[in-house]
Amino acid sequence: MTPPDLRATFRRGELVRPTAGMAPGFVQANLVILPRELAFDFLVFTQRNPKPCPLLEVVEAGSAEPRLMAPGADLRTDLPRYRVYRDGTLVDEPTDLTPLWTNDLVSFLIGCSFTFESALVEAGLPVRHVEQCTNVPMFITSIPTVPAGAFHGPMVVSMRPIPAGQVVRAVQVTSRFPAVHGAPIHIGDPAAIGIRDIAKPDLGDPVEIRAGEVPVFWACGVTPQAVAMASKPRLMLTHAPGHMFITDRRDAEFAVL
Amino acid sequence: MTPPDLRATFRRGELVRPTAGMAPGFVQANLVILPRELAFDFLVFTQRNPKPCPLLEVVEAGSAEPRLMAPGADLRTDLPRYRVYRDGTLVDEPTDLTPLWTNDLVSFLIGCSFTFESALVEAGLPVRHVEQCTNVPMFITSIPTVPAGAFHGPMVVSMRPIPAGQVVRAVQVTSRFPAVHGAPIHIGDPAAIGIRDIAKPDLGDPVEIRAGEVPVFWACGVTPQAVAMASKPRLMLTHAPGHMFITDRRDAEFAVL
Numbered sequence: 402m403t404p405p406d407l408r409a410t411f412r413r414g415e416l417v418r419p420t421a422g423m424a425p426g427f428v429q430a431n432l433v434i435l436p437r438e439l440a441f442d443f444l445v446f447t448q449r450n451p452k453p454c455p456l457l458e459v460v461e462a463g464s465a466e467p468r469l470m471a472p473g474a475d476l477r478t479d480l481p482r483y484r485v486y487r488d489g490t491l492v493d494e495p496t497d498l499t500p501l502w503t504n505d506l507v508s509f510l511i512g513c514s515f516t517f518e519s520a521l522v523e524a525g526l527p528v529r530h531v532e533q534c535t536n537v538p539m540f541i542t543s544i545p546t547v548p549a550g551a552f553h554g555p556m557v558v559s560m561r562p563i564p565a566g567q568v569v570r571a572v573q574v575t576s577r578f579p580a581v582h583g584a585p586i587h588i589g590d591p592a593a594i595g596i597r598d599i600a601k602p603d604l605g606d607p608v609e610i611r612a613g614e615v616p617v618f619w620a621c622g623v624t625p626q627a628v629a630m631a632s633k634p635r636l637m638l639t640h641a642p643g644h645m646f647i648t649d650r651r652d653a654e655f656a657v658l
Numbered sequence: 659m660t661p662p663d664l665r666a667t668f669r670r671g672e673l674v675r676p677t678a679g680m681a682p683g684f685v686q687a688n689l690v691i692l693p694r695e696l697a698f699d700f701l702v703f704t705q706r707n708p709k710p711c712p713l714l715e716v717v718e719a720g721s722a723e724p725r726l727m728a729p730g731a732d733l734r735t736d737l738p739r740y741r742v743y744r745d746g747t748l749v750d751e752p753t754d755l756t757p758l759w760t761n762d763l764v765s766f767l768i769g770c771s772f773t774f775e776s777a778l779v780e781a782g783l784p785v786r787h788v789e790q791c792t793n794v795p796m797f798i799t800s801i802p803t804v805p806a807g808a809f810h811g812p813m814v815v816s817m818r819p820i821p822a823g824q825v826v827r828a829v830q831v832t833s834r835f836p837a838v839h840g841a842p843i844h845i846g847d848p849a850a851i852g853i854r855d856i857a858k859p860d861l862g863d864p865v866e867i868r869a870g871e872v873p874v875f876w877a878c879g880v881t882p883q884a885v886a887m888a889s890k891p892r893l894m895l896t897h898a899p900g901h902m903f904i905t906d907r908r909d910a911e912f913a914v915l
Contacts, residue, residue, distance in 0.1 A: 441698040443718045449726070459702045579836070579914060657836060658915050
């Protein structure tokens with residue numbers, strides 16, 4: 402299915418599952434929606450934290466159409482599942498944001514590492530959660546983000562087990578995609594970044610780490626949700642982790658070199 | 659002289675000239691300062707126009723200290739020369755912004771292509787305006803920027819003549835530095851991007867183009883000044899073209915791969 406087909410399927414509520422592996426070759430995006438009065442601080446936050454929050458598009462206040470990444474799409478309905486955070490607490494996981502929409506809301510699309518998974522596969526690297534048809538494992542780390550105005554909190558990472566002999570290649574392949582988190586943030590020992598149990602992700606699903614494989618961690622676009630829990634904005638609407646916005650833009654457009 | 663030495667010299671008003679070639683290996687930056695109520699729109703503008711406006715830092719409203727790029731520096735005094743635009747008109751070119759400072763001003767540092775000139779020189783490529791000890795030639799093009807809120811206008815480019823056989827290398831070398839404009843925006847025919855006379859830059863100084871050399875154009879951080887002229891914000895304070903803010907950060911920190 403093409404990105405517009407997939408978005409239409411989500412809009413009709415016919416498919417509610419993580420989007421990893423869908424529409425290979427097309428950019429997937431994290432979604433953050435905030436009231437206008439918090440939008441400037443959040444925009445500065447993304448600028449100061451480009452690894453977890455590489456910004457793909459900022460949509461005009463009140464509009465739900467991401468005209469640069471997917472003209473004609475509707476961010477209120479075209480993702481499989483959403484999350485609603487009020488004062489830092491997750492209060493709902495709806496499949497449609499239309500009932501919550503107001504004209505002062507500003508939407509941000511942030512790059513997602515699902516985008517570079519096609520490139521990893523093409524380079525002969527395993528992507529375990531796609532092989533296992535589960536959601537990518539995500540962990541809240543001890544790495545602080547750089548605060549900006551009202552926003553502060555810990556960085557979230559996604560983890561992929563990579564055979565030791567291919568870790569360098571994984572760094573090289575993903576370095577080409579800074580707009581979707583780019584190079585890993587950490588290689589190896591989970592404890593070094595505050596992860597206590599690699600088998601128990603804070604979000605998403607656990608995946609098998611085989612003998613000879615090293616856990617490799619990439620900054621994750623779920624970071625704003627951990628930041629919402631820490632800094633408690635009155636309202637933040639997001640995608641549900643792993644349930645991304647699938648854009649019409651190709652990965653290759655965002656590659657450097 | 660180190661970056662702090664140079665900034666102190668500018669602060670004392672002892673040196674007022676373009677900064678190309680100074681403090682090789684350190685990042686130089688364009689400066690844009692706007693009232694708080696225009697800052698969000700401008701921040702979105704930079705996100706939509708990453709080639710001319712790669713954002714290095716946003717400083718808290720009221721503060722003139724760029725804590726990420728040069729802790730302890732003062733953006734009101736530490737550049738050799740500034741420009742003051744009121745309602746889209748250039749009204750002054752002071753060497754000190756202190757008398758104009760108010761607590762609602764938000765400062766933006768934008769990457770400058772002077773940063774990658776060290777890398778060009780190391781790769782054996784000529785940088786003619788540095789050889790000639792003049793300012794880089796800059797041109798207002800017919801390429802429109804992507805509008806955002808109150809901001810719209812044409813892209814400004816800088817031009818460097820490159821021997822035809824080394825143009826590919828110039829693309830490769832500068833592609834490594836997306837944070838300071840990155841790869842060229844155009845190679846060859848000036849008329850194709852609306853430049854009528856390559857010998858008469860709109861800003862900066864003309865440089866010699868020798869037989870066998872091709873004019874190569876990079877997006878330029880003076881673009882916000884052309885945008886100010888077109889979109890007429892009530893106030894925009896900037897550096898004077900070529901008279902950049904010299905930061906404490908090294909070029910190599912901003913290289914991809």
